[in-house]
Amino acid sequence: MMQHCDTLVSEALWETIHMEVQDFVQDKLDTMLRTTFRKKKDLSRILSDMRTLSADWMAKTSNADPEQNSLHQETEEMRQNTFYPRPVAPTAAQIHCLQFLICELVSGGNMRKPGGLFGNSGSGIPVEDLKQLETFFYKLSFFLHILDYTATIGTLTDLGFLWFREFYLESSRVIQFPIECSLPWMLVDHVIESQDAGLLESILIPFDLYNDSAQHALTCLKQRFLYDEIEAEVDLCFDLLAQKLNEIIFTYYKSCAASTLLDSSFTYACDDGEKYFVKPLRFDAIFKLRRVMVLGRTIDLRSLITQRMNKIFRENIDFLLERFENGDLCGVVELQQLLDILELTHQSISRFLELDSYSLMLSEMQENLSLVSYSSRISSQIWSEMQTDFLPNFILCNTTQRFVRSTKGTHHSSQRSSASTGKPYFYCGSYDLTMAYQGLAGLYRDFFGVPHMFAVVKLLGSRSLPAIIRALLDHISSKITGMVPKITALQEALPKSIGLLSFDGGIAGCQKIIHEILTWEAKSEVKTEVLHDLKEIGSALYWMSILDIVLRQIDTTQFMQSAPWLGLVPGNDGQVKHAYSDNTPFTTLLNAATNAVTSSPACPNPSTFLVMSKQAEAASLLYKSNLNSGSVLEYALAFTSAALDRHYSKWSATPKTGFIDITTSKDFYRIFSGLQYSYLEETINYPSKKQEMLGDSVAWAGCTIMYLLGQQQHFELFDFSYQFLNVAEVESATISHYQSSERTKSPNLLQGYEGILEAMRKARRLNNHVFSMLRARCPLEDKVACAIKPSGAPLHRMKFMNTVSAFETLPQRAT
Numbered sequence: 041m042m043q044h045c046d047t048l049v050s051e052a053l054w055e056t057i058h059m060e061v062q063d064f065v066q067d068k069l070d071t072m073l074r075t076t077f078r079k080k081k082d083l084s085r086i087l088s089d090m091r092t093l094s095a096d097w098m099a100k101t102s103n104a105d106p107e108q109n110s111l112h113q114e115t116e117e118m119r120q121n122t123f124y125p126r127p128v129a130p131t132a133a134q135i136h137c138l139q140f141l142i143c144e145l146v147s148g149g150n151m152r153k154p155g156g157l158f159g160n161s162g163s164g165i166p167v168e169d170l171k172q173l174e175t176f177f178y179k180l181s182f183f184l185h186i187l188d189y190t191a192t193i194g195t196l197t198d199l200g201f202l203w204f205r206e207f208y209l210e211s212s213r214v215i216q217f218p219i220e221c222s223l224p225w226m227l228v229d230h231v232i233e234s235q236d237a238g239l240l241e242s243i244l245i246p247f248d249l250y251n252d253s254a255q256h257a258l259t260c261l262k263q264r265f266l267y268d269e270i271e272a273e274v275d276l277c278f279d280l281l282a283q284k285l286n287e288i289i290f291t292y293y294k295s296c297a298a299s300t301l302l303d304s305s306f307t308y309a310c311d312d313g314e315k316y317f318v319k320p321l322r323f324d325a326i327f328k329l330r331r332v333m334v335l336g337r338t339i340d341l342r343s344l345i346t347q348r349m350n351k352i353f354r355e356n357i358d359f360l361l362e363r364f365e366n367g368d369l370c371g372v373v374e375l376q377q378l379l380d381i382l383e384l385t386h387q388s389i390s391r392f393l394e395l396d397s398y399s400l401m402l403s404e405m406q407e408n409l410s411l412v413s414y415s416s417r418i419s420s421q422i423w424s425e426m427q428t429d430f431l432p433n434f435i436l437c438n439t440t441q442r443f444v445r446s447t448k449g450t451h452h453s454s455q456r457s458s459a460s461t462g463k464p465y466f467y468c469g470s471y472d473l474t475m476a477y478q479g480l481a482g483l484y485r486d487f488f489g490v491p492h493m494f495a496v497v498k499l500l501g502s503r504s505l506p507a508i509i510r511a512l513l514d515h516i517s518s519k520i521t522g523m524v525p526k527i528t529a530l531q532e533a534l535p536k537s538i539g540l541l542s543f544d545g546g547i548a549g550c551q552k553i554i555h556e557i558l559t560w561e562a563k564s565e566v567k568t569e570v571l572h573d574l575k576e577i578g579s580a581l582y583w584m585s586i587l588d589i590v591l592r593q594i595d596t597t598q599f600m601q602s603a604p605w606l607g608l609v610p611g612n613d614g615q616v617k618h619a620y621s622d623n624t625p626f627t628t629l630l631n632a633a634t635n636a637v638t639s640s641p642a643c644p645n646p647s648t649f650l651v652m653s654k655q656a657e658a659a660s661l662l663y664k665s666n667l668n669s670g671s672v673l674e675y676a677l678a679f680t681s682a683a684l685d686r687h688y689s690k691w692s693a694t695p696k697t698g699f700i701d702i703t704t705s706k707d708f709y710r711i712f713s714g715l716q717y718s719y720l721e722e723t724i725n726y727p728s729k730k731q732e733m734l735g736d737s738v739a740w741a742g743c744t745i746m747y748l749l750g751q752q753q754h755f756e757l758f759d760f761s762y763q764f765l766n767v768a769e770v771e772s773a774t775i776s777h778y779q780s781s782e783r784t785k786s787p788n789l790l791q792g793y794e795g796i797l798e799a800m801r802k803a804r805r806l807n808n809h810v811f812s813m814l815r816a817r818c819p820l821e822d823k824v825a826c827a828i829k830p831s832g833a834p835l836h837r838m839k840f841m842n843t844v845s846a847f848e849t850l851p852q853r854a855t
Contacts (some may be wrong), residue, residue: 050189054129057183058096061138062132064176065095072169093141094134096126117259127646129187135180142177146170171662224249225277232284239327240288243281244341247334248272254335274335282341285326286348287465289389292321295469295803297384302476315472320652327392346393356382358404359462361417368445369425370488372483375418376495381468408504419504422496423511426583431576434488435735438806441586442615443488443579493590509584513676517683520745524687526570530714533563538710539703541763545771545790547793550767554760558714571715571738581615581676581744585813588673599677602663623660630656633777677818681748692749708753712742713834717760720803724795736806743810750820752811757794761800 069087072350078084130138146165165173186194219225231239250270257266297320307313329341360382364375379402386398401408427767434443467474477606484491500508538557541550558565599608605626608616623631634653638646692709719738746755756762 046087049663051127053186053189054127055125056297057129058127058188059125060183061094062096062125062447064172065091066170066488068176083145088143090138090141094130095135096128123412129426132182132184135183135187137770139177139180147175209783219276221281222273222277228277228281229284232288234319235288237321240323241322243285243326244329244332247274247277250277251333251335271335277357278339280336282288282344282348286345286352287463289323289326289345290352290385291465291475292318292470293379293469294385294465297381297388297474298468298470298473298477301381301384302473303480306480314674316476318470323392332839342393346395349389350392350401352397353382353386353398353401354405355374356466357402359466360423361405363462364418365421368787369422369430370485370492370597372422372480372492372495372499373484374477378467378482379499394729406691409732410655413506413508414507416500416504417510418499422500423508426512427515429486432572434579434753435575436579436582436740438485438575438582438736438740438809439487442658443583444486450575488490490586490590493586494701495592497594509622511673511827512580512584513679516577516676516680519577520680520683520687523573524569525691526566526573527708527711528562528693529566530560530570530711532712533560533709534706538704539704546771547764547768550764554717554764557760558718560714567715567718570711571719571734574712575734575743576741578739578741578744581680582737582740583671584596585673588671591672606660606663608776624659627653628662671817675819677744677748680744681818684745684748688749691745693749703756704755707751707754708745709747709751709758712746713759713761716742716803718763720761737804737812739803739809743807744814747811747814747820748818755807761803765800765804768793 069091073084133824201454220229224246228243231243250273254267254270257263257270284829299316299318302316302663307316310316321715326345330343332339357379360375360378364371368537380462383398389395403416406416406418433446435446436443464471464474468477496508497505516562535557539554545552596615603609603616605623605624609618610616630653634649637649643649692708693705716739719734743752745753
């Protein structure tokens with residue numbers, strides 16, 4: 041720009057030089073001639089030659105003889121020379137002559153005098169005059185560069201010489217100079233590392249060094265190999281620049297997204313919460329760079345950043361999926377958090393760059409692009425983890441509604457590969473935000489509960505979730521089928537006649553009778569396998585119940601959002617009714633707007649509004665059809681009931697007499713009763729052996745199977761634990777009555793049985809809870825459930841055939 045303005049500033053420069061020279065030769069030299077050099081004829085002659093050589097007497101108001109001015113005494117006003125500056129600069133020859141005469145005047149012909157050229161040693165010139173001569177001498181050196189203004193500007197802006205470093209290559213005996221030692225790249229890297237908002241907008245300026253060095257190599261040095269080396273380095277540096285720019289932009293916007301999604305209560309609770317806020321940066325100037333000139337080539341930096349940004353997003357999604365695949369099912373919450381941050385990052389950057397669709401990139405990395413594919417990497421990993429790790433190794437705590445990993449269980453332990461460590465910006469951007477989110481995710485890493493199910497539903501969506509449900513139901517069916525021969529083996533080990541426990545022998549006698557009945561010592565492995573199968577079935581059913589809770593919450597939220605537009609209001613009986621008989625408020629509003637627009641003669645294309653009105657009607661019908669969504673748990677119970685129907689004859693034989701057989705029955709409730717008693721007894725005898733391995737899932741599976749087989753009341757009447765508790769209660773009441781009447785202290789016959797009695801009471805409370813839930817969600821008299829279509833839409837109120845219930849086997853009242 042300064043080179044283009046040379047004609048505008050040249051006259052000002054020449055006038056300034058003219059004024060400086062004339063001020064010195066006409067005023068200051070005149071004073072020296074009249075004072076210091078008045079009696080020194082040789083030196084006065086040199087000063088007079090300087091004035092004669094460079095003085096512009098045409099610019100003076102009085103052109104008097106200079107020698108007469110030095111010989112006559114004049115007043116102070118007469119001695120002041122007056123001249124007018126003109127845009128007439130001295131020539132280079134005049135400047136060189138003035139410099140030569142000053143050297144001759146100061147040195148006296150001795151250029152090697154001690155103290156330097158202007159040293160005050162033997163010259164006989166006063167210090168003040170010597171300083172004026174020195175100052176003018178050095179000014180003349182700068183005047184030479186100012187006279188050649190265009191060439192000087194070109195020399196100053198040509199930084200190509202900074203690149204040439206053959207001397208260093210030769211001295212270090214290397215073939216190629218390291219890119220980290222290149223001055224242009226050092227400047228660019230400094231801007232990147234400092235992340236100064238003001239410097240980032242000028243990050244491409246150091247690349248002008250390469251343009252100057254390439255120009256110098258071709259025009260001045262005329263060396264093609266130097267240009268080729270410069271070009272190779274430019275390619276490498278520009279690739280590194282594009283990569284680091286993408287990393288900086290991606291890291292900044294991801295940090296902003298993570299800071300936005302971070303729980304505000306967590307930030308306020310921290311003493312140093314300010315570190316979770318991101319310092320604002322501006323990348324607008326970089327996003328607008330569509331034409332960057334480097335070595336005569338035009339580069340679209342915006343397009344290059346967009347391409348690399350799409351690649352970074354795909355790499356990040358793949359890293360998160362791979363990280364989830366190397367962990368257990370509890371890491372689904374962390375995966376959902378990181379994907380939410382990534383999605384918000386994509387939304388922020390999409391305001392400036394034309395990125396690919398986030399859903400498209402996510403489907404691509406999940407290998408779920410096919411329209412007929414209902415599986416993905418996430419769904420496959422979730423089902424794989426449930427098969428190999430979750431169902432075998434996690435135990436249920438019914439009180440907290442959580443699954444926790446068993447510390448003792450090694451059944452079907454899965455082999456995992458070590459998780460790879462990704463780049464820092466693949467997590468949450470900054471280090472502080474990454475540590476904060478890892479701390480929050482660590483709260484959900486040791487259990488599986490409702491928060492994890494919300495994450496599963498959000499990640500799978502309505503497309504892949506039905507496949508998981510179907511696979512889980514098939515797993516329950518296969519486990520039921522696999523238990524049939526094991527249950528048969530346990531049935532065969534039972535005695536032919538099983539009577540009720542007698543109250544005469546007390547709890548000690550009851551325990552002895554139960555041990556005589558349950559002769560399963562030789563079937564210990566079979567019993568353990570049956571318990572593990574029941575545990576997996578119960579875990580699967582409870583997993584479905586948590587899923588049902590989450591889906592109902594989501595459906596409720598969607599209903600509250602869509603009900604006003606569909607004209608739905610609560611009725612008197614608590615049911616939802618339609619406030620409008622024909623159309624919904626949504627369709628009515630759009631139909632009115634369409635009629636108003638189409639009736640106007642200024643409407644250019646009324647067909648568009650008609651299509652919009654039809655689409656509104658279709659949307660209303662679609663939302664209305666989804667209001668009566670069914671229950672996943674009810675469907676799972678109906679599916680389990682249908683699977684049990686195939687083995688009904690083996691696990692629930694109909695009595696030949698029509699009455700309950702209390703002595704020879706070997707139905708499933710008898711097997712589960714024995715398993716529950718043995719399980720509780722081993723829990724007391726070995727506190728850390730069984731409880732941590734099985735949890736509450738066994739009760740859920742056993743009670744569900746008995747309920748669906750119609751054996752709930754049979755179990756409540758003839759269960760060994762329940763009879764044991766009844767005997768203990770009667771014995772305790774008898775002892776209390778005896779003590780109150782005799783007023784003597786008798787020995788406590790229940791001593792030593794407190795642990796097993798408390799365990800039995802807990803088991804009975806758990807069984808009652810499961811039975812009450814089953815009666816509420818799946819009444820046997822009218823088993824209604826919902827099916828799930830392949831598209832993910834629920835199909836409400838599918839009726840299944842009733843199995844034989846307790847009401848059919850008990851004697852019926854005469855009518």
